[in-house]
Amino acid sequence: xxxxxxxxxxxxxxxxxxxxxxxxxxxxxxxxxxxxxxxxxxxxxxxxxxxxxxxxxxxxxxxxxxxxxxxxxxxxxxxxxxxxxxxxxxxxxxxxxxxxxxxxxxxxxxxxxxxxxxxxxxxxxxxxxxxxxxxxxxxxxxxxxxxxxxxxxxxxxxxxxxxxxxxxxxxxxxxxxxxxxxxxxxxxxxxxxxxxxxxxxxxxxxxxxxxxxxxxxxxxxx
Numbered sequence: 001x002x003x004x005x006x007x008x009x010x011x012x013x014x015x016x017x018x019x020x021x022x023x024x025x026x027x028x029x030x031x032x033x034x035x036x037x038x039x040x041x042x043x044x045x046x047x048x049x050x051x052x053x054x055x056x057x058x059x060x061x062x063x064x065x066x067x068x069x070x071x072x073x074x075x076x077x078x079x080x081x082x083x084x085x086x087x088x089x090x091x092x093x094x095x096x097x098x099x100x101x102x103x104x105x106x107x108x109x110x111x112x113x114x115x116x117x118x119x120x121x122x123x124x125x126x127x128x129x130x131x132x133x134x135x136x137x138x139x140x141x142x143x144x145x146x147x148x149x150x151x152x153x154x155x156x157x158x159x160x161x162x163x164x165x166x167x168x169x170x171x172x173x174x175x176x177x178x179x180x181x182x183x184x185x186x187x188x189x190x191x192x193x194x195x196x197x198x199x200x201x202x203x204x205x206x207x208x209x210x211x212x213x214x215x216x217x218x219x220x221x222x
Contacts, residue, residue: 007148008073010080012156015068018057024070024081024139025052031139035193035207039200040113042104055100056083065095069156071140071149079144082153083137086166090129092122095136109198113209116191117171120211124188125169133161135170150176154183161216168214177210184218187211 015024026049029037037043044051059066065087071080085095096114101107125132135157140149161168172180177187189211195204 008079008144010071010073010149010152012069012071012152015060015070015081018060020068020070020078021053021056021060022049023078024068025049025056027078027081027141028052028137028139030142031145035195035200035202035204039195039198040106040110042102042106044102044104048102051100051102055097058100059083059097063095065093067157069153071153080140080149080153081137082135082139082157084157085134085136086131086160087134088131090126090131092118092126093134094118095134106198109193113191113193117209117211120189120191121169121171124211124213125167128167130167132167132169133157135168138176150179151183154179158183158214158218161214162218165216167216170212170214172210172212174208174210177212180212180214183214185212185214188213 015021029049029052056068060068063085065085067084067086069082069084070078072078085093087093096118098111098114101110121134135154138150138153140153158168160166168185170180170185171191172185187210191209191211193207193209195202195207
């Protein structure tokens with residue numbers, strides 16, 4: 001992982017072509033390691049980005065709420081991606097995929113986990129009675145992390161949200177939480193996966209995902 005504090009010069013653009021998803025899937029697989037790569041999605045997923053590329057392509061073509069953007073260097077190399085869902089109503093919404101995973105993926109675990117995330121998000125957002133912008137995915141090439149790329153991908157969506165007067169939601173790792181707090185999100189809940197229960201044999205015992213809310217313009221008052 002890069003440790004330089006010097007920001008990279010990148011351009012953030014919305015994805016409009018299906019051929020973008022294979023290199024983006026390779027970045028996603030490189031960025032997420034540990035239980036989410038093997039226990040959740042299966043060991044084969046880390047060796048075959050075409051599985052995730054096909055899944056994202058299907059979402060891109062069939063889900064009108066899905067917005068994908070990418071971060072590119074001046075050379076044109078893609079080094080990061082983000083996926084947002086622009087919901088025009090409070091919901092309930094269920095944006096997570098239920099198919100298109102590797103053959104050795106733990107579909108039972110994925111459905112339970114995504115169901116927990118949906119339940120917490122809908123319980124919080126539905127009573128608010130209005131649409132919102134949901135950040136579902138942020139991934140940066142490990143060689144380019146800690147160089148401001150993730151922040152710029154975030155700002156692409158947050159600028160859109162603030163222009164349109166939208167609140168925002170994200171599910172974050174504990175490691176990513178400080179970045180999101182800097183731009184106005186605050187923790188409103190969490191989901192813990194007891195890894196040993198699902199067959200994980202590594203050192204980690206619990207995988208935590210933090211539910212976070214951001215008010216319009218970064219104001220977190222509910």
